[in-house]
Amino acid sequence: MNFPWFKRVGIFFIPASVAGWIILVAGIVFAIISFMSIDGRSHSVSDTMMNFVFMLLIIGAVYSLIAYLTSRLSKK
Numbered sequence: 517m518n519f520p521w522f523k524r525v526g527i528f529f530i531p532a533s534v535a536g537w538i539i540l541v542a543g544i545v546f547a548i549i550s551f552m553s554i555d556g557r558s559h560s561v562s563d564t565m566m567n568f569v570f571m572l573l574i575i576g577a578v579y580s581l582i583a584y585l586t587s588r589l590s591k592k
Contacts, residue, residue, distance in 0.1 A: 521586040529583030536583070543579045547572060 521536040522529040531537040550571045551564075558564040 520588040522583040524583075524587050529580065529587060532587075536586070539579065539582055543575050547575050550575075 519533060521531065521533050521539070523532040524530075531540050551568050554567045554571065555564050558567065
């Protein structure tokens with residue numbers, strides 16, 4: 517891979533190409549859709565938040581894994 521999709525800044529991954537931005541936007545859209553789906557079948561605010569935080573952790577982990585695999589390691 518000649519051009520990395522993401523650039524690592526500290527512990528965060530910033531999109532560095534169009535593919536990176538598409539993955540970021542797709543993750544945000546999926547998080548919004550998941551929140552609306554969870555909120556529609558929950559009975560309380562705490563029920564909604566517990567399930568949404570778990571889903572957000574999964575989305576963040578998948579995003580970080582994709583970003584890690586498609587980023588160039590910084591040289592010191």
